[in-house]
Amino acid sequence: MRQIVAAEAGSCGVQLYFHEGETFRLEQEVFEPFVLLSAEAEVPQNCTVKMLAGNGFFCRQAFFSSFEEYSKLLPELKKAPGVMVLRDNLQQALSMKSLRLFGDMDFTALRRMQFCIRGDDNGIENIEISDTSGFTAVYSGGEKEVIQSFIDRINGFDPDVLESFNGCRHDLPLLVKRAKKLKIVLSCGRDGGTFTMRQSRYAAGEKQYSYQRFSLAGRHVVDILHPVQLYDAAHRDLEELDLPSLQEYFQIEGSFVPQIIGRLSEILLPAYFYRTRELPLGFQECILRGSGSALDALLTAEYLCKGYSIPLPETPRPYAGALSNMEVAGVFHNVRHCDVRSLYPSLLLMFDTAPVRDEAGVFLSLLAKLRTFRLAAKDRARTLPDGVEKSQQEALQSSFKILINSFYGYLGFSQGAFNDFALAEKITAAGRELLGKLVKTLQEKGAVVIEMDTDGIYFQMPENSGEELETALNDILPPGIQLEFDAEYPAMFSYKAKNYALLTGDGAIKLTGAALKSRALEGFQRKFIRQLVSARLHDDPESGREAYENWRSAISNRETALEELAKSEVLSDSPENYRKKLASGSTRRSAPYELALASNKEYRAGDKVKFYVTGTKAKLPVVGNAKLLDDADPGNRDENIAYYLAKLDALYETFA
Known part of the structure; x- marks a missing residue:
């Protein structure tokens, strides 16, 4: 099985990257981009048409002789009736060639590098890195030298994966901005190229996230915050999504940020790695695509390889x-x-x-095969002693479990061709x-x-x-x-x-x-609820009463840290868009947005706003009675004691 560590599809064909010693080997294959057409759809110029078997709506496959011609016509094709476009070029290439990334590799075979960039728009102070060879470094000094040292280490170590935490919002935009300012070419790709960027969105549970997507030829750029958010949506166990909280939750030791990121990746990424081995998608795409969309890509690939038409x-x-x-x-x-x-x-x-439109009989055969693989991996994991091989088998069976369970959900997936x-x-x-x-x-x-x-x-x-x-x-x-x-x-x-x-x-x-633990609750509420619940579970009402009295005294005497009283809210929209919606009457006034607009700091969608309530009355509108935590004066406390005591009393009445 071919152990492809990365792949790109575009004007140069399909570029396949393999490990070769401590560097890489590049193989190139022909790539013919295509669209799927209904019986009535107009055939684009200079295309070769293949008829597909079965009764699916998209019964013809039109191949383009050049990527340039395909790219030129793509805007029109997306809007044309009776035309289906697989917009991910790599998905097209992997689907038609029956190729998958990583082959039969184990996660530990990946070359991975972690980085943390410290600085702001005025300059980069230092860049911390670690990688799977055990190498660590802190590049500091002149900004140009810091950035160049980072580029040199990437090209010297030649990682398959670049990992950061919140890198798509902070580290990478900062790196690109400062490199442009200093006229440094970020030649970090395996083709010598630099980062490409585009705005994108993904869903984690019921939440939608906007982010700037970074790509680098021949490498996978992974923001580990994304799998953290997906983990949180599935388990709902995380009280906060910052690194110190995650370090405590996952019991990760150490203080060097890149190594913490690396350990998080070892915990969260293997399931996605093994999922990528099964799907006609890139690694980053496998992390961020929903299970319904990912399974649809797999079923579509199986159908096209068999020469079958795709239904609506x-x-x-x-x-x-x-x-x-x-x-x-x-x-x-x-x-x-x-x-x-x-x-x-x-x-x-x-x-x-x-499914009624599964004419080629792919759905159940795939499900049965994956179920067999999963049970075999689970049985192997059960018999192995603790160690690397056991962890690999557990990650493998976990990945198969996610895929297997998605077959049922796919039946009700509104965009699934075979729903x-x-x-x-x-x-x-x-x-x-x-x-x-x-x-x-x-x-x-x-x-x-x-x-x-x-x-x-x-x-x-x-x-x-x-x-x-x-x-x-x-x-x-x-x-x-x-x-x-x-x-x-x-x-x-x-x-x-x-x-x-x-x-x-x-x-x-x-x-x-x-x-019981929503991040919409203030910190003191989450802690107090846990204390009350612990008292209930241990049949110890006196400890619940004691916790209540301690909190009441601390809040009344302004001894509770303001951080514990503050609420954190993530801006789902930009403050400027909020201002426009407010003016048009399509939204209501919101305290975090009002505070963001009034602040000297530039807030964007996705930023977190921490604020607390001021005033003297227990019942009052938060809008107009809130202050940013950063603006608090420790020597002149002004939190609303009556407001927070009322919240404390309500919790005690509910859970004691």
């Missing part, structure tokens, strides 16, 4: 969702969690039913029915069902029950569906649906849900 997506329609609700509230002891392994993908395979809302509804209903049977059996056996999510159940074990209960539950399951009892907890606090706390066997407390 079905029109979206509503259907009943998966079973997910809270049964009871309060504190429960001796709690177990059972999980139906890959419930919905397993139901798809059990029913042996593919099938009727099948999604059928599989969802079967999942609800199966989970309903499990709940009924648990209750009949004396268990207290506390909370259900998409494919798992939290419940309080009945007394004197163990293997008998597990046997009764497994007897309900159809062939091919497996139940895992994957966790035990001494106590659980259930507040409301999808908001609960778990006490682990080693005494740690895991909070789930925005009501």
Whole structure:
């Protein structure tokens, strides 16, 4: 299998990069860009047309003889009726050539470099770097020499991946700006070229992020903040997304920022690396594309390689969702969690039913293959001792799990060429029915069902029950569906649906849900909630009362750090756009935007605004009664004591 470490597609064809000793080898192949056409669509000039099999709407593939001709016509083609454009050139090339990045490489085989640039618009003070050879450096001194040393190290070490934290917003824009000012060519690409940039967006859960995307020929430019945001959207465990908080959460030791970034990458990137091995996409694209879009790229590639036409997506329609609700509230002891392994993908395979427009029979065969690979990797990981190989197998099975689970969600993906809302509804209903049977059996056996999510159940074990209960539950399951009892907890606090706390066997407390740990809460609120929840889990109301009195005293006497009282909000829009929307009446006044507009600092979309509330009344509008944390005078405290005490009282009444 070809171990391609990077690839580019464009006017020079397809450029494939391979490791060769401590540098790289370049291979070049022909690239014929293409568009897909309906039966009625007009064929672009100077194209070779291939007829595609099947009844899909896009039944012809038009190849261009030159990339220049394709690029010239692209703006018109995007708007033309009956034309489908795969806008990612690399996706086109990898799809048609059945190529994938990284081959059978392990993540540890990548050459990776981490960097942190310190400075501002007036100049770069220093650049800190580390890499997978163990090399570290801090380049300081004259700004020109600092930047040139950074360029030289990139070209000398020849990394496949450049990693930073918040680099797309701070480090790289600053580097490009200062290099331009100093007339330094940032020749960091494997072709000797410099960075290219474009505005882009991606989604992490329900949040949309705008960012400046940086690319470098032959290398992958990764801002590790992006997988952090994706991790947060999936797990909702992170209280803050800054490096010190992440270092504490992931238990990363050390103080040298590039090495912290490198350790974060080792934790978060392997799943995306192994995903890239399966998909016709670049590494950065695999990180930032949603699972539905990524699977659509894979299915489209399989179809085109088989010479099959591509259908139009079905029109979206509503259907009943998966079973997910809270049964009871309060504190429960001796709690177990059972999980139906890959419930919905397993139901798809059990029913042996593919999407209605999957004429080539690709959907289920891919799902079955990936499921087999995942189980094999999981079994290998289980038998291996702790170490690098075990970590690799765990990352591999985790990557396959994400891909496998996306098959079910893809059925209801509005932009998926092979979506099938009727099948999604059928599989969802079967999942609800199966989970309903499990709940009924648990209750009949004396268990207290506390909370259900998409494919798992939290419940309080009945007394004197163990293997008998597990046997009764497994007897309900159809062939091919497996139940895992994957966790035990001494106590659980259930507040409301999808908001609960778990006490682990080693005494740690895991909070789930925005009501318990949202970053929209002030710091003191998050800490106080954790103290109250801990008191509930340990049946210790006195410690909750003590925490309440301590906070009340500290706030009343202005002894609480203002940082704890401040709220952090990320600007989803630029202050200037906010001003325009406000003038047109399309938005309401907002404290963080008003503060940003009034500040001497230049704020942009994506920047964080930290502010606290001033005044004397417990109930008052925050707009007009807020101050930037940076503008606070430690010697003349002016936070609104009544406002913060009212918040404290409300929390105590809710959770004590």
